[in-house]
Amino acid sequence: MNALAKLTAVETKLLLREPGSLVSVLIPLFILVVFGSSIDATDTTLLPMSLAIAVGLVGLYLLPTTMASYRERGILRRLSTTPIRPGSLLAVQLVLQTALVLIACGLLMGVASGVLGVRLPGGLLPTLGVFLLGTAAMFAIGLLIAALAPNGRAANGIGVLLYFPMAFLAGLIQPVDQMAATVARIGEYTPLGAFRSALHQAWSGQAPDVLPLVLLAVYTLAVSALAARLFRWE
Structure with missing residues (x-):
């Protein structure tokens, strides 16, 4: 087994032991089961919302906390002296x-x-495309948090502080149709709001509006570039 394969195996074990991994799976599942049991099976809102919640938890909480903790503990610095470079750890993560x-x-x-009995999306490819784009945007923000946070605890706190306001504005906590029009409009321009909106449209069999797709692409590219510029390996 080469060094990269060993690193992947070790990181997989650590990720499976991380309580945040279980939280990222169970919270969206809990929301889906609790609310899904009381709505019509033809509903096209709850499952996309649950998917967006899962992606947001991993991207804004688990990813930045892990990477900032590794830098805080000097793991990235020590890797720079081995055949496995710090960038390899980032790629594996x-x-x-x-x-x-x-x-x-x-x-x-x-x-x-x-x-x-909830129906799955009719247009699989558009839904998958939106899902991957939204995931990329959430991960980009997570890497920016990891770049700015001095340690894992700070990354955890920043991620939580960002996640809940974004989740609210995106309509993941309170339905959009029950929000003030101005607040709902602002939410459409947030990364999580654009993700939820485009995913819901694709899931419903509609062609996603151009605006949320453009917003997700801009967030992904701009925030990734900023994270790469600010990221410190030690």
Whole structure:
């Protein structure tokens, strides 16, 4: 087994032991089961919302906390003296965190369709495209948090402070149609709001509006570039 494979195996074990991984899976699943049992099976809102919640938890909480903790503990600095460079650890983490997102969302879709009878999206490719774009935007913000936070605890706090206001504005806590028009409009321009909106449209079989897709692409590119510029390996 080469060094990169060993690193991947070790990081996989650590991720599975991380309580935040379980939280990122169970909270969206809890929301889906509790609210899904009381709504019509033809509803096209709850499952996309649950998927967005899962992606947001991993991207804004788990990813930045992990990377900032590694820098705080000097792991990234020590890796710079080995054949495995710090960038390799970052790449492995992104792959594993993406896999966690896919597992969480796969579980949500399985429970929704198999237990609650919720219909799955008709247009699979558009939905998948929106999902991947939204995930990229959330991960970009997570990496920016990791770049700015001095330690893992700070990254955790920043992620939580960002997540809940964004989740509220995106309509993941209170339905958009029950929000003030101005607040709902502001929410459409947030990363999580654009993600929820585009995912809901694709899930419903509609062509997603151009605006949320453009916003997600801009957030992904601009925030990723800023995170790369500010990120410190030690």
